[in-house]
Amino acid sequence: MIVAILDTLKSIFQLLQSSAGSDGNMIGAAAACIAGCCLGCLARIVQFFNRYAFIEIALYGEASQ
Numbered sequence: 001m002i003v004a005i006l007d008t009l010k011s012i013f014q015l016l017q018s019s020a021g022s023d024g025n026m027i028g029a030a031a032a033c034i035a036g037c038c039l040g041c042l043a044r045i046v047q048f049f050n051r052y053a054f055i056e057i058a059l060y061g062e063a064s065q
Contacts, residue, residue, distance in 0.1 A: 010043065014032070017036065020032060
């Protein structure tokens with residue numbers, strides 16, 4: 001669920017970036033680009049740990065802590 005929220009926020013920042021770029025607001029477009037990039041990196045990190053949590057649960061039958 002966290003990954004879905006992060007992906008949604010990333011999409012919103014991409015829309016803001018294209019909107020700011022078409023309006024000629026380069027500072028806003030750059031800020032939205034940086035924020036979207038940071039959210040994308042965070043989403044990849046969460047997906048990485050999420051995958052290994054599922055593997056641990058499958059192997060040991062316990063919830064990870």
